[in-house]
Amino acid sequence: MSSTPATSAPLAPQETTQTDVLIVGAGPVGLFAAFQAGVLGLKCELIDVLDRPGGQCTELYPEKPIYDIPAVPGCLAQDLVDRLMEQCAPFAFPMHFSQRADSVSEHAGADGHPRLLVTTDAGKRFDVAAVLICAGAGAFAPQRVALPEAAALEDRHLHYAVRDTSRFAGRRVIVAGGGDSALDWALALRKVAGRVTLLHRREGFRAADHTVASMRAAVAAGEMDFVVGMLGGLQTDDAGKLTAATIKTRDGEQTLPADELVALYGLVSEPGPIAQWDMDMRAGRIVVDTTTYESSRRGIFAAGDICFYPNKQKLILSGFHEAALALRKAYHYANPQKSLVHVHTSNNAALKEKLTHA
Numbered sequence: 601m602s603s604t605p606a607t608s609a610p611l612a613p614q615e616t617t618q619t620d621v622l623i624v625g626a627g628p629v630g631l632f633a634a635f636q637a638g639v640l641g642l643k644c645e646l647i648d649v650l651d652r653p654g655g656q657c658t659e660l661y662p663e664k665p666i667y668d669i670p671a672v673p674g675c676l677a678q679d680l681v682d683r684l685m686e687q688c689a690p691f692a693f694p695m696h697f698s699q700r701a702d703s704v705s706e707h708a709g710a711d712g713h714p715r716l717l718v719t720t721d722a723g724k725r726f727d728v729a730a731v732l733i734c735a736g737a738g739a740f741a742p743q744r745v746a747l748p749e750a751a752a753l754e755d756r757h758l759h760y761a762v763r764d765t766s767r768f769a770g771r772r773v774i775v776a777g778g779g780d781s782a783l784d785w786a787l788a789l790r791k792v793a794g795r796v797t798l799l800h801r802r803e804g805f806r807a808a809d810h811t812v813a814s815m816r817a818a819v820a821a822g823e824m825d826f827v828v829g830m831l832g833g834l835q836t837d838d839a840g841k842l843t844a845a846t847i848k849t850r851d852g853e854q855t856l857p858a859d860e861l862v863a864l865y866g867l868v869s870e871p872g873p874i875a876q877w878d879m880d881m882r883a884g885r886i887v888v889d890t891t892t893y894e895s896s897r898r899g900i901f902a903a904g905d906i907c908f909y910p911n912k913q914k915l916i917l918s919g920f921h922e923a924a925l926a927l928r929k930a931y932h933y934a935n936p937q938k939s940l941v942h943v944h945t946s947n948n949a950a951l952k953e954k955l956t957h958a
């Protein structure tokens with residue numbers, strides 16, 4: 601979780617991805633940064649702790665219109681993400697999802713120039729000339745069940761995401777939550793589970809009307825249950841397996857037999873391990889030099905909502921600019937012997953070909 605001091609020894613050639621730049625965060629700024637890296641002739645890879653790109657646009661407001669992207673008079677947030685994906689697609693940079701950047705350390709490259717080694721919580725290692733942190737408000741994490749007995753059940757019988765529906769085959773499942781995810785998964789799981797109960801603290805939902813209508817139709821058809829109430833406790837057997845949940849309802853308490861609990865209460869942003877990377881921080885954000893967007897730590901840059909400087913605006917267009925400048929400095933770390941010659945994309949034949957025929 602923490603950074604370690606610089607070492608002068610070359611890195612052991614273990615299973616490590618070598619590239620020029622690692623972009624941490626595949627929100628709108630990270631995606632545009634990938635495009636910029638391609639334009640500059642840099643190789644890069646992206647990681648995101650979530651299982652899909654888009655950051656806040658996708659997670660918080662996919663159907664809200666955005667009107668302040670240059671040359672885009674209006675588009676939905678998810679459309680913007682789709683277009684950014686399309687824009688960087690010609691470079692085919694690998695994107696690694698469900699990977700949280702955890703630690704960073706310095707080492708000497710084969711040519712003696714400093715490099716960085718980033719490891720993720722899933723054990724991936726990236727040996728890079730520069731890191732561009734586009735981590736927004738921090739790593740999104742699920743809002744957890746606030747019961748003392750919940751932690752021991754996590755990943756066994758308490759789930760904050762559904763990755764494999766077959767895991768729930770024949771099981772009695774409680775899906776807790778009132779947003780699109782909770783309703784979508786309750787509807788999907790009813791097809792494989794023994795029985796699904798949707799649990800929400802009130803009758804109203806924060807989900808699309810058609811999804812709510814589908815859920816109510818499934819309940820009316822007897823395909824699943826819906827209970828209005830809140831989790832009051834989780835019961836386990838001697839082997840630590842979930843057996844039931846106590847539900848607090850308006851009329852008192854009831855016990856609901858259950859083998860699995862899927863809690864989809866939404867996401868919260870956490871500063872995450874990056875806050876321990878020995879960079880100057882201000883109010884949870886990374887202080888950058890606005891000529892290069894480099895942090896106080898050599899080779900680590902920050903762009904988008906995660907960076908801090910006087911008068912910083914948390915807007916997508918600001919992040920695009922910050923990433924573009926950061927990568928120009930990162931270029932020199934990746935190519936210490938070369939100078940970066942500025943050309944417009946249309947004057948670079950190979951690039952023009954790549955972008956035109958994508």
Ligand SMILES: Cc1cc2nc3c(=O)[nH]c(=O)nc-3n(C[C@H](O)[C@H](O)[C@H](O)COP(=O)(O)OP(=O)(O)OC[C@H]3O[C@@H](n4cnc5c(N)ncnc54)[C@H](O)[C@@H]3O)c2cc1C
Pocket residue numbers: 624625626627628629630647648649650654655656657660661664665666667668699700701702734735736737738739740872873874903904905906914915916917919
């Ligand atoms: C409701 C709402 C409406 C908005 N409307 C507008 C608007 O109209 N116009 C506008 O310009 N802006 C708008 N914004 C702000 C805009 O969404 C942000 O400025 C923008 O999303 C910042 O982009 P980003 O890529 O820096 O960060 P994010 O979008 O937050 O993406 C960061 C990504 O980094 C990932 N991440 C974080 N830490 C790690 C880690 N350690 N390892 C791996 N991955 C990590 C996160 O999972 C996330 O996917 C709005 C924001 C909200 C909440």
